[in-house]
Amino acid sequence: MARSKTQFQKGLSDVEFQEIYGTEEQCRNAVFRLRWPDGFRCPACGGTRHCRTGPNKRLFQCTDCRRQTSLTAGTIFDNTKLPLTTWFRAMHLVTRGKHGISSLELGRCLGVSQNAAHRILQKLMQVMHERERDGRHRIGGFLSAVQMDDAYLGGEHNGGKRGRGAAGKTPFVAVVETGLDGRPQRTLLQVVSGFKKTEVETMCRNAIEPGTVAVSDGLSCFRGCGSGGLFHIPITTGGGRASTKTATFSWVNTVLANVKNSLLGTHRWFSRKHAPRYLAQFQWRFNRRFNLKEILTRLAYAAVRTPPMPAHLLKMAESRW
Template sequence: MPRNTIQFQKGLGLHDFLEQYGTEDQCRQALYDLRWPTGYVCPECGNTTGCELKKRQIYQCHKCHHQTSLTAGSIFHGTKLPLRTWFLAIYLLTQRKKSISALQLSCKIGVNYNTAWRLKHKLMQVMMERERGKKLAGRIELDDAYLGGEQAGKRGRGSRNKIPFVAAVETTRDGRPMKIQLRRVRGFRKREIARYARSCLMPGSEVFTDGLWCFSGVTTADCHHNPMVTGGGRQSVQYSCFKWVNTMLGNVKNSLLGTFHAI
């Protein structure tokens, strides 16, 4: 059996990460290069000449004398934690398939639980805001999902104990996944799916669904609807046209079960 190229793709190992971002100076230089890739630029007047006041760790413009720090206006602004702690948290949060709990994170980076919780949620908020407003386009696999619930009860559609979500994956024409999206909805009604489609899907997209009636609402956003009635049971997840949305939902549920046991 051939290897799964996605599972065996080269990543950034911990040893390589520590070589690049193991010291505070390395982290500051990396942040400097990201903020000013062509050199210092005053955020107030746009002047490109200034000096660094090293004792205070701020930069001062030669023209307007405006002072700014390397972390000003960023997620690191006002932090009392070393940048290397932030960078390590980013690495641990993004390199694990099943995420990482705040408790685990606190042990790994050497901070208390409350600090780890706030740090993690800041990073997750930034990731969410970066993707907010971006719409899926082209070929899209769409499915309904139900997540959460602390009490046992009815599973799947019709459950009053779980939160409904729309799961979507944008793929290339030859079926390669490009972007994923998981968006909470108020319920699976045609009007609600129409609202979702106008907010999250580009007009002209080709949407593949399992035939659930409410998904026809995507046509109100000028999307092409391709329903494929799959029925229930194990066979319903074997259709190749829904391969990636089923894979995404499987990974999400495994992440919740493996990391956040109370959800």
């Protein structure tokens, strides 16, 4: 079997990471460059003239409106008591593995409590979630096709009545885009309130290029593909789930298996309320797997553009079970 370029590419090594982000000053400079690539800009009035003030000259004071702002104010790092070196190490650990990292392991690696690690992880997942749901990156398009399947988090994919008897499980739709070579490109993992035509239709309109060829099995909710603007090909190859496990669905099945392994292997506990963020972080990492060298920078770039996690979400995330 040919070695996959994606699978064997080199990410940022620990040594390289330490050289680039080893000190607080390096991390502060990195945040500054990512947040204000053209130099300081006041978040209140947009002014660029400023002076440094406060303890260790860590605050930026706008000359025009006098507003003081810190490097991390208004970002996902807002009000953090942890050094930025801890945050960068966390981002390095979160992005480097295919399956992510558990809060237990993250806590051990960072030397912080598991609760602190859990909060870090939830905030970074929030960054990925907002990034993946901002509607700027539609999947599919003229030269690609998508495979779709329905699945549950927190329960078996197979067995039981579909769309029924799934109490306590979170239904979601998995979409995998394939290129002209038939290889998987990007994925979309969307939590739905149920396997309903309207849910699939909304998902298609929001996140998939109109006119994309979409292949699914015959489950009735996928009729929403057609009304959602896609060119839908339902494949009904006789009864039973097994019959749909054909090459037509091989990639979406592979991705679903990976989601499940990742969940079992890394995030041993799982709660329904984390489902959207959990799926978004899987999707975020999958869709950026072609460039592992840049993946940490991309997460940091998104982090400084993500507003502080809303209190209700953070509170929800903190009550772990």
